Amino acid sequence: MRIDIITVHPELLESPFQHSIMKRAQEKGLLEVHIQDLRRFGLGRHLQVDDYQYGGGAGMVMMVEPLANCIEGLLQERHYDEVIYMTPDGQRLEQPLANRLSMKENLLIISGHYKGIDERIREHFVTMEVSIGDYVLSGGELPAAVLVDAIGRLLPGVLGDETSALFDSFQDGLLSPPVYTRPEDFHGWKVPDVLLGGNFKKIEEWRHEQALKRTRERRPGLLEDE
Ligand code: ADE
Secondary structure, eight states: OEEEEEEEEEHHHHHGGGGGGHHHHTTTSEEEEEEEEGGGOOOOTTTOOOEEEEOOOOSSEEOOOHHHHHHHHHHHHOOOOOEEEEEEEEEEEEEEHHHHTOOOSSSEEEEEOOOOOHHHHHHHHHEEEEESSSSSSSHHHHHHHHHHHHHTTSSTTTTSSTGGGGSSTTTTSSEEEEEEEESEETTTOOOOOOHOOOHHHHHHHHHHHHHHHHHHHHHHHHHHHH
């Protein structure tokens, strides 16, 4: 899968994909992340990418022309399955959306800044708008990194244990059960006996009970949705 991210702050997106699982995904050739610096398409001597909004009001708006030129250049090179704009008024990112997007070939993500992007980009290029939650961040870079991580880890072969993403919280509509590792006893805080017993059927039953309990206590709405 190939993901392009358009940004005016490429440095904000350098680190998230250079470590851990996203790094491994790229080294294995399963994921390509290309950061597109919008400034290269800026106008005039100052490579301007934003301007005051028509009608007045505080805050700058990202201009249509640099964005259109950047997007059109990319569209000439390949087809994108979705052109996604990260915005608080978009569709909320939840696991099923990450699952669906992980099956695409090429994604183009636009991370906005300032007051947002000129509406004509949304009308003419954007096919999907995604929010990572009901709060406002100072730009779309962190949301874009969240989206790419949520998608990238689902690509077949990215996680060491092929099945482990299937057992994530939310994949079966339940939160994950508690997990433990060594030592068995830390300051008298003990690992539940069932996990030490080696009876896999019992362990599975316990995990399912714990997942249900946790979901009932913390996110009862997930159970009602069924
Ligand atoms: N840009 C600013 N805040 C955002 C959010 N919550 N989700 C997606 N993009 C954003």
